Amino acid sequence: MVESNMNNNRRTFVAAIVAVAAGALATLTPLAVGVATFLSPLFRKHKNHHVRVALLSQVPDDGLPRYFPVLTDREDAWNRTPQQRVGAVYLVRSAGEAQPIAFTAKCPHAGCFIGTTSGADQFKCPCHTSTFRLDGSRVRGDEEVSPRDMDRLPLELRKINGENGLSVTEVWVEYIDFQTGHKQAIRTA
Ligand code: FES
Structure with missing residues (x-):
């Protein structure tokens, strides 16, 4: 019984970590692309x-x-x-x-x-x-x-x-x- 509770807690903890990591990835990816676009001339749009x-x-x-x-x-x-x-x-x-x-x-x-x-x-x-x-x-x-x-x-x-x-x-x-x-x-x- 005690071991079953520990397994459940471990699963909940891992699920929480995965959710936090996925959220951070979703937030940071567009931010990183935006910073790269701003900083790198490779991404600059053609200027007239x-x-x-x-x-x-x-x-x-x-x-x-x-x-x-x-x-x-x-x-x-x-x-x-x-x-x-x-x-x-x-x-x-x-x-x-x-x-x-x-x-x-x-x-x-x-x-x-x-x-x-x-x-x-x-x-x-x-x-x-x-x-x-x-x-x-x-x-x-x-x-x-x-x-x-x-x-x-x-x-x-x-x-x-x-x-x-x-x-x-x-x-x-x-x-x-x-x-x-x-x-x-x-x-x-
Ligand atoms: S390039 Fe063909 S007519 Fe001018």
């Missing part, structure tokens, strides 16, 4: 790059496309490399417009860098000859190899105090890397 690409004075309002590289600090799992080229943009400012429009130079078909025709009156991709108007639309619509028009990028103008206290206007874009080969513009993860 807001990048200064030009001065407004470099983009006259003549409607012609201007090409600018996109330089930004690059991060891999643990390292940060400053001012690496991650892409390029075209800025086009029509007559009388205060603000240019921005396109990524990456072709929506397979990612080649889009060029311009000799008169710079159209964009043309050298890889499979997709041709775009200066507003980014495909010249032959769905008959072009490119499945969609050129991808526009959000743009903003920022005034800063330059040398000699003169105000200077910078052109900033949100450089977005879009997936290729789709009809819709989808951001890469």
Whole structure:
């Protein structure tokens, strides 16, 4: 009888320990994942790059496309490399417009860098000859190899105090890397 009671007590004690351990595991696992996510760059989400690409004075309002590289600090799992080229943009400012429009130079078909025709009156991709108007639309619509028009990028103008206290206007874009080969513009993860 005494031995039976002892066995029961032991079983109850072990069951209590197991329950406490399971509870602690359930609580601490999400916490540990959260801490790891916060601390490790491996878990950091992709950041969009807001990048200064030009001065407004470099983009006259003549409607012609201007090409600018996109330089930004690059991060891999643990390292940060400053001012690496991650892409390029075209800025086009029509007559009388205060603000240019921005396109990524990456072709929506397979990612080649889009060029311009000799008169710079159209964009043309050298890889499979997709041709775009200066507003980014495909010249032959769905008959072009490119499945969609050129991808526009959000743009903003920022005034800063330059040398000699003169105000200077910078052109900033949100450089977005879009997936290729789709009809819709989808951001890469
Ligand atoms: S990559 Fe531009 S048309 Fe194919």
